[in-house]
Amino acid sequence: MVNYACAAKALCGMPTIPLHESAHCCMNCGEKMHGALCGALYAELCVPINRCRLSANGRRLVNSLGTLICATCIETCRSEETVPIADEAAAHAAVAAADKADHQSEDDNGSVDSLSTEALRLSSEALRSTINPPDLCAVEEMLNDSSIVEPRDRTKMVLFLAHSARIIDALSVYKDLVPKKMLQFTKELIVNEIRRRAPGMKINAKNNKVDELWAKMPPLTDPRDLEYIRTEERKIYDQLTRAAEEQTSDREGSGRLTPLQVMRFWLIVLNDPEAYQRYKRIQQSSTREMLDAGTSFMSEFTEYVVSKHNDPSVVYSTPSQPSLHSYFARPIVCCHFPDFILTAEKVKKIIADTRRHVTDMVMRWERSGNGSNQLVDEGDSNGEIDYDLWGRFDPETMDGDDRGNYLGTRPYHWLMVWHIVDEGDLLRFTCAMLRDEHSASSSATPSAVSRGNSSTSSARRYAQQQFELTKQIAKSVKDISKAVAEYGQNEDAVTERHYKIRRLDKLRGQRYLVFSTQCNTDNDEEKAAAAAYVRELDQTIATLQEEIDG
Numbered sequence: 001m002v003n004y005a006c007a008a009k010a011l012c013g014m015p016t017i018p019l020h021e022s023a024h025c026c027m028n029c030g031e032k033m034h035g036a037l038c039g040a041l042y043a044e045l046c047v048p049i050n051r052c053r054l055s056a057n058g059r060r061l062v063n064s065l066g067t068l069i070c071a072t073c074i075e076t077c078r079s080e081e082t083v084p085i086a087d088e089a090a091a092h093a094a095v096a097a098a099d100k101a102d103h104q105s106e107d108d109n110g111s112v113d114s115l116s117t118e119a120l121r122l123s124s125e126a127l128r129s130t131i132n133p134p135d136l137c138a139v140e141e142m143l144n145d146s147s148i149v150e151p152r153d154r155t156k157m158v159l160f161l162a163h164s165a166r167i168i169d170a171l172s173v174y175k176d177l178v179p180k181k182m183l184q185f186t187k188e189l190i191v192n193e194i195r196r197r198a199p200g201m202k203i204n205a206k207n208n209k210v211d212e213l214w215a216k217m218p219p220l221t222d223p224r225d226l227e228y229i230r231t232e233e234r235k236i237y238d239q240l241t242r243a244a245e246e247q248t249s250d251r252e253g254s255g256r257l258t259p260l261q262v263m264r265f266w267l268i269v270l271n272d273p274e275a276y277q278r279y280k281r282i283q284q285s286s287t288r289e290m291l292d293a294g295t296s297f298m299s300e301f302t303e304y305v306v307s308k309h310n311d312p313s314v315v316y317s318t319p320s321q322p323s324l325h326s327y328f329a330r331p332i333v334c335c336h337f338p339d340f341i342l343t344a345e346k347v348k349k350i351i352a353d354t355r356r357h358v359t360d361m362v363m364r365w366e367r368s369g370n371g372s373n374q375l376v377d378e379g380d381s382n383g384e385i386d387y388d389l390w391g392r393f394d395p396e397t398m399d400g401d402d403r404g405n406y407l408g409t410r411p412y413h414w415l416m417v418w419h420i421v422d423e424g425d426l427l428r429f430t431c432a433m434l435r436d437e438h439s440a441s442s443s444a445t446p447s448a449v450s451r452g453n454s455s456t457s458s459a460r461r462y463a464q465q466q467f468e469l470t471k472q473i474a475k476s477v478k479d480i481s482k483a484v485a486e487y488g489q490n491e492d493a494v495t496e497r498h499y500k501i502r503r504l505d506k507l508r509g510q511r512y513l514v515f516s517t518q519c520n521t522d523n524d525e526e527k528a529a530a531a532a533y534v535r536e537l538d539q540t541i542a543t544l545q546e547e548i549d550g
Helices: 056-060 071-077 090-104 109-128 138-144 152-163 189-195 210-215 223-249 258-273 271-280 288-293 297-309 346-369 414-421 427-431 456-484 491-520 524-549
Strands: 039-041 069-070
Touching: 039 071, 069 071, 071 152, 138 152, 138 223, 152 189, 152 223, 189 210, 223 271, 258 271, 258 297, 258 346, 258 414, 271 297, 297 346, 346 427, 414 427, 456 491, 456 524, 491 524
Parallel strands: none
Antiparallel strands: 039 069
8 A cells, every 4th residue: 555644744855755564664753754865864863852852662762773763753853952962861861751751651640740840850951061062064064054954955955065066976876866856956056055165255146157156166175074075975875775775675576676786796706706607607608418408607607696696694895995986985785685686687687787888988988098008099090909908997007096987977886896897807708898800890700719619619610600601702702703704795794793793792791790699699589580580591692692603
């Protein structure tokens, strides 16, 4: 049963998203909520809370890990003071007295009133016994001041600050994670931030466009401000991705692929020796015994990595790579989620997505001139690509790590995937980057790629077919020369024969491309369609050859 009533009420950060039975509940009021977007973790609250105003259940859960409190309860229970409680003993005594009053509510109404009065008295004394506020950075003070930034606008303000400080491109990273209005940074918001950073600067929103206002934004110089914004933005990103996973868990029985699951997959391939060796063999042709048993190297790898990925005891963490991106400054634990099940279809999707995203990032990196091959242009004839260095990053020989500049609009985790496959020397293998001698053109035939020692392997058969095709082309050229000599007096016959021969060459070239697709694809439907088309081309080629020879 879908329920649209969030505990945060008017302060709900996701008013159009339905609530499900597995949704989080507020520790104070007990109603369901969307998660930290509609409130906050109680342990990470930045506003003071008067614990005596909490419900009995709320006071019972204040020291529990991972408890959430909705934005409505935060506003209801927040303390009038803006400084933390100095006398923790008095505060605990006040809460204990209030708890005792709750337990005796059914026995003696008079004692409830006296105990509640005593609890409020102790709490008031504790609040009056204050200390100097902590040394907060300017951004933290601003975000914690509800008179400047309302709690429901705090997430938008953090994203705005991270975008203005060029920590992230919030418009692209959060495009699919938050409502559009949360990324609509108005002129008024930009002007207010400019005036906060540079109080003496004269700025007018009416006479400047949005791009001009962004260009006039003074940079943040306090490293504490930058570090605080990075930390808060990372919390928001983690909460949003987890919330998105929870929202779809009820609609998909095995869960959807998330950045953590993708990184977990590649960490298993890199760190598990058996998974690594099996992955290196997935492009090899099946042996006769495997064909008889109906298996392949790909199916064996998939079965093994699925069992490891779905094992809760297998836990890996990403390496600390602050130079790659600030998001990876600290290790990220990639554990197993109970509502996610890796399947064979998802393994194929992870590999295909990795090939597409990482190849595009590496090609952009290499073309920029900052890559391992230091290329200026792909077509530069003065130098050749060193395929052993393609996409590889060597911190000892390269001046800084700028791979993050080529992420584009992709999520952060693809940078870590690039780093992982590079560490395992799997980059060219995963991206299917072949050397020039293995590529085909109108004037060259590709060399054979060894995929095994078996004489009956598909790679050897493929190489033999390419050799036979080369012989046929040579024979066709010889026949053309003979035909010109024989029919030199008949221009019409020669013209018609030349047309048929050119068409025959095009058909053979088309057959070569289709047969290559049939050999390289793992999709059974594509193989069947390619085989049917090859048979049709063979019949057409045979008929045309008879007309030319006749």
